[in-house]
Amino acid sequence: MTIRSVPTPHGDTPSGPSSIAVPVVPKRIAATTTASTAARRLISGVTRRSSHDVDGWLGMHISRSRWHTQGMDTTASTNGESFEILRQLIVERRTNMMVDRERSVPGSTIRDLCDLAMWAPNHKRTWPWRFATFTGEGRMRLGEAAAMDLIAGGSDDESKIGKVRRKYARTPVVLVIGSAPDDHATFHDENRDAVAAGIQNLLLGATALGLASFWSTAPVIDGPNTLELCGFESGTRIIGMIYLGWPTGEGLPGERPEPEITIVDS
Numbered sequence: 597m598t599i600r601s602v603p604t605p606h607g608d609t610p611s612g613p614s615s616i617a618v619p620v621v622p623k624r625i626a627a628t629t630t631a632s633t634a635a636r637r638l639i640s641g642v643t644r645r646s647s648h649d650v651d652g653w654l655g656m657h658i659s660r661s662r663w664h665t666q667g668m669d670t671t672a673s674t675n676g677e678s679f680e681i682l683r684q685l686i687v688e689r690r691t692n693m694m695v696d697r698e699r700s701v702p703g704s705t706i707r708d709l710c711d712l713a714m715w716a717p718n719h720k721r722t723w724p725w726r727f728a729t730f731t732g733e734g735r736m737r738l739g740e741a742a743a744m745d746l747i748a749g750g751s752d753d754e755s756k757i758g759k760v761r762r763k764y765a766r767t768p769v770v771l772v773i774g775s776a777p778d779d780h781a782t783f784h785d786e787n788r789d790a791v792a793a794g795i796q797n798l799l800l801g802a803t804a805l806g807l808a809s810f811w812s813t814a815p816v817i818d819g820p821n822t823l824e825l826c827g828f829e830s831g832t833r834i835i836g837m838i839y840l841g842w843p844t845g846e847g848l849p850g851e852r853p854e855p856e857i858t859i860v861d862s
């Protein structure tokens with residue numbers, strides 16, 4: 597993991613890993629990184645291994661440091677245990693479509709998950725999260741609306757349209773999650789960010805409950821037929837079609853590149 601440090605606004609220098617508050621800049625993908633190695637890195641505390649100084653852009657002095665992982669020092673933080681629980685949940689969440697189509701997910705569970713989504717950060721309290729849940733025959737209606745939006749958008753690919761008509765029946769429940777529009781361009785974009793953050797909350801909640809989940813892109817993110825069926829106002833963008841169900845198998849093993857972190861500390 598490559599880390600660069602950044603001085604705090606007050607000019608004091610971060611003294612250790614806990615004070616790193618910097619953008620993560622993924623540059624290279626370590627194709628060999630596996631979930632287990634990523635997990636080992638995440639589970640561990642970080643320790644400075646070696647460093648060397650270079651002159652950075654704009655003449656700034658940048659220290660580039662290498663960090664490596666060792667056993668998690670839970671004494672370093674009173675919240676080490678909480679971190680470990682959260683880390684496991686995050687690493688265990690996998691995109692997974694292998695579900696029992698006949699076993700329903702209680703409506704109260706769906707409601708709890710939507711509630712969890714709404715605890716994501718949200719700039720200006722615009723409360724942009726919009727939810728619609730589809731079960732039973734409702735899933736076919738969702739497929740029909742999405743197919744109509746595809747056709748209205750000019751698609752004449754019969755095979756693709758047919759798949760869209762059928763695909764939402766693959767799991768017992770599909771949650772459509774939209775981002776409300778905002779007149780202010782920045783808030784409009786930030787609404788989408790808040791909704792994406794909320795979807796991750798929801799997926800982690802689903803993982804914690806033992807549910808399989810799959811975040812998919814809508815065939816048309818602002819198709820009027822789908823928006824109307826969902827009860828979403830015009831201008832809402834669909835950020836995720838979330839498949840949920842009880843797993844019958846595991847998803848593919850997780851894989852992430854190593855993070856590269858810039859530290860500018862002097």
Ligand SMILES: Cc1cc2nc3c(=O)[nH]c(=O)nc-3n(C[C@H](O)[C@H](O)[C@H](O)COP(=O)(O)O)c2cc1C
Binds near residue numbers: 690692814850
């Ligand atoms: C915004 C967004 C849209 C996605 N849309 C699709 C999609 O349309 N089809 C698909 O197969 N996966 C989709 N995915 C899931 C990713 O393919 C999946 O997260 C990725 O393969 C990594 O797998 P993991 O979730 O198990 O780590 C989407 C993920 C995100 C964040």
